[in-house]
Amino acid sequence: MTVETGGVDQGRLFELLWGAPTAPRRGPRPTLTLAAIARAGITIADADGLDGLTMQRVAESLDVTKMALYRYVPGRAELVALMLETAIGEPPPPPAGADWRGQLDDWTRQLFDRFRRHPWAHAATVGPRLPGPHELAWLERVVAALAGTGLTGAEQLDVAVLLVGHARNLAQHAAPDDAPHAGREAGFGMLIRGREDRFPALDAALRDTDPEATDAALDFGLARILDGIEALITARSTRRS
């Protein structure tokens, strides 16, 4: 019996992400590697999104037939999971000498950067998934930074969920570097024009906003979140002493 979820074979995915690089000795030597396939897929998805990612295109960019890929990867869904692991990569080392807040601040921005560099990563992380080693390593960093702050284990994990969500959410909102700063005005400013009576508060908020100002939603949200966490940690420590 093989456990399947949404067309993804969990067992095969597990050994793909977590298994040791198996090297059978019989037969012709493989022309490809998992890493090369993942890189090729990432390049394509970076350029044209997940919709542009077809087995055919990946195979072409590696000069093999489409079906050759299935010798390495069970299917498209598993390929995307592998691409995600590769694109997220190892977590960066925590900044030297930083306290928990400095560590989490840096951590969130770094994760944001990775997500922004690979816009398809957001779509690749919807729904329950089997996390890869890199993904868990990122989580580990958050929890490690919070060790000794007085938060419970569950709370430390909740913080991680909160920060991952913020980084991922804002990477989606953020325009890629090359885009000519679309701004909020272009976003829904034009929708509100002519409907100021239905959206008076939005209209006022947009009027109050300098259309040339840089989008600071990442910093703003991150600062609020960290302030909130800090308040909790402080309350805990003062109550205990």
Added chain:
Amino acid sequence: MTVETGGVDQGRLFELLWGAPTAPRRGPRPTLTLAAIARAGITIADADGLDGLTMQRVAESLDVTKMALYRYVPGRAELVALMLETAIGEPPPPPAGADWRGQLDDWTRQLFDRFRRHPWAHAATVGPRLPGPHELAWLERVVAALAGTGLTGAEQLDVAVLLVGHARNLAQHAAPDDAPHAGREAGFGMLIRGREDRFPALDAALRDTDPEATDAALDFGLARILDGIEALITARSTRRS
């Protein structure tokens, strides 16, 4: 010239979401309505996800041919956008007599509920989109709640982004009601077992966590965020006075 983005005709999508219910007078009367189509799609997607949503199935559930749908909806992508607008629905009225914090707290939980009832909604909201009237109405509520708190227009919008992200993010993590409480342990506890040396902090956090405890990530994150916002508002008002 028609502007296209990712296979979605923006112009046609705009009139689909924002246009007045057009009623041409010539020819046979339509057998379907946009609302009925959207409801049918929602029912299917609720049950089988966006992957299970095919034009064929939607048509069958309405007793028409697949191609009949294209008389109402430009294509699948636009159908999903319409389904999203319908599924999100009108924002609930703000709780009577609540301050900004009470309003935002309630608002976030309500939005969370809508997302959780329609798991496909997360996937339907990735990437830049054209928001519908309902979506803007939800945003309007947040900004309206924050009017007079001393936050700038941009900051009010940043708060909205932050709260939407949290609600949406946690609706994804949250298991549907009928699921037998998978818990974090089942999630990656088994992955850490045997690798405690690579993930010591995660291991400690999981050991510290009662596996029977209910998942409080929504409340935790929301409380932190609102605490952070409150701190900012307080700082602003005290500085000005």
Added chain:
DNA sequence: GATACTCTGTATCCGAGGGACACAGTTTAG
């Protein structure tokens, strides 16, 4: 070294799904 076994890449085929297009029937404007 010959042989059998196994692994790799390929060629071919299939089904599902989105959508274009032309047509026939229906309803209303003039």
Added chain:
DNA sequence: CTAAACTGTGTCCCTCGGATACAGAGTATC
């Protein structure tokens, strides 16, 4: 009553993921 406009349908095509069978390449065993 006729022409125009609109609706639903049948048919066709293309793209894509994936199953299967096969031919060649390389290795272990005798």
